[in-house]
Amino acid sequence: MSAAAPPALGLAEDKLQTARPASIWRDTLGNLLRQRNAVFGGAILIFFVAVAVFADQIATHGPTTVLIGVEDGAKKLTPPCVHLLGCPESQAEHYFGTDGNVRDVFSRVVHGTRISLRIGFLTVGFAIVIGTLIGSLAGYAGGRLDNLLMRLMDVLLAFPALLLAIAIVSVLGTGLLNSQLAIGIVAIPVYARIMRASVISIRERDFVTASRALGESSMGLLSRRIIPNALTPLIVQGTLGIADAVLSVAALSFLGLGAQPPEAEWGSMIGLARNTMFAAPHLVLFPGIALALTVLAFNLLGDGLRDALDPRLNR
């Protein structure tokens, strides 16, 4: 085939198209909006994203500001005080109270939204990129390489996730970045498996063979033909994976392996508050609720997306 042929043919193919088929994305959105759970999850998520974006405006204090000397009569472990709800005006207003270091818990929870959302997206993003690479390589190459890579993935999956993450962090050293990396590594096999299955099922389809015959390179095939077709399960799993990642990184931070004080990360806030729990339950309650709601939002949205993208369920 001459070098000039493929683009010419590709052009002809485009011209032949008369009407665009209904967009899968518009279909999906319609299906998604019909699901109460998913809408609820989406609403919570939008709320948290807004909180994260406007954290500086919403927070009443700095997330790490120690209020001793800044505010009159600031005391540690004061319970929540909202003037509108009957808290005496003489007392300084702290919606969620103050913590053991005399910091405003509300401001810390608000700023924690930023950290947790970033953790979720970055960790899962990392896992998806590496997982997709490994999965497509395995699916595309087949044979021994496929076998080797997938057995390695099996081994990673065989560990209880949190325990493997702890073992990895113990080697890498503690810190938010390392714990994200650990949770990301632990999550890779799931995406690698999805990608490999998609590649294998799509590799031999006619439209891929056609593209190959038209002279498309391997990378082009992968990025333009195969990956788009594997996106659906990746998006569903990714959304659910964010819930998992937020939870797991918070768990590592709770154990003191992730975010380090004074960073306003929910898991580490709860971990620090553990010993004063019986005197000041609000220190656990508010970051705990924020964490659970964030995870719930991604779980509901992920479940909804799975149903919305599954053609068997609505046609």
Next chain:
Amino acid sequence: MTRFIIRRLILSIPVLIGIVFVVFALARIIPGDPCIAALGERANERSCAEYAASHGLDKAIIPGIFRVDGQIEIRPAEFPATLVDNQFVLYVQGVAAGDFGRSLKFGLPVTDLLMQRLPATVELTLYALTFAIIAGISLGIISAYRRNSIADVFTMLIANIGVSTPVFVLGLVLAYFFAVTLNGTPFELPPSARLPAGVVVPALATVWGLEGLQGPPRAIIDFLSNIFTFNALVRADWGLLGDVIRHMILPALALGTIPLAIIARMTRSSLLEELGLDYVRTARAKGLRDRTVVLRHAFRNALLPVVTVIGLQLGGLFGGAVLTETIFNLAGVGRAVTEAIGSRDYAVIQGFTLVIAIGFVLINLLVDLSYAFLDPRVRLR
């Protein structure tokens, strides 16, 4: 069926070797000199050379790959000579003989520590799993049977919230509620430890007069003896049993809630699928009672995916045990791991990770094998 079992057994061997290798590799990646970590101030050139020789650290890590002064060196020429004579083979031999190294913090062989700590974790996991299975399956059945009723919506709401609530948040909230809010009521529950202060559990070996016994049989008896529920049951010590259960309720609730939610959801969807099938209609048309149709006919067939999910939950339970034991002050494997992290006691972390991962694989192997008994289709394949 024998072929199915043998095939499944053979397939799990590479995974087990892989697990050992991953843990071994993690141990060799750790930055810093293992000799200085082990000997501390006593580390000098001579003692370190002795330490390296006695622990095989001067050998190749894996065939052809060495670590010299913290740097990885690849020596392809030495590949054949180090094929068997390398650290990985030594490690596997050690693990096979039950030697996981020595804990620096606890001053004990990791194996001994494991035998001390594992019973509490096993006990906690069993309580949590029992709670999750009984409550999860019941809720799932009710939910599927009364689809779209208030009971269904409410159950699924609880399941969604349950699956999203972190173990450590739920644990702390439960501890506060049952120990502080309900303080002084009959529902008050202890928020920490396995037993009330001052209660001592007699060792079964002593009770049975087997103190002279040595070796593995003694280890097994000591292990079982440290599972307090078992201990109380075989000695018919109902007071102790009550104490143990009261101390286990909160940790089991905290740890079991996520699996409960997952099991309930799986039971519901699996049972709904079965209830829509023809044989269910036939059974109903025959005039069988609803109860019989749902529980005897549909539920049995819906059980298979539920069993799979239960097996997979064990991994989450072992991970969650780390958090639960930390919150409720239970001297189990999980808390040993968190304590070990604080003191960089790598041998403990790796030994425990390895043992729990291997246990997880073996349990899932058993789950797979149980299909053969649950589902005749697997048996015939």
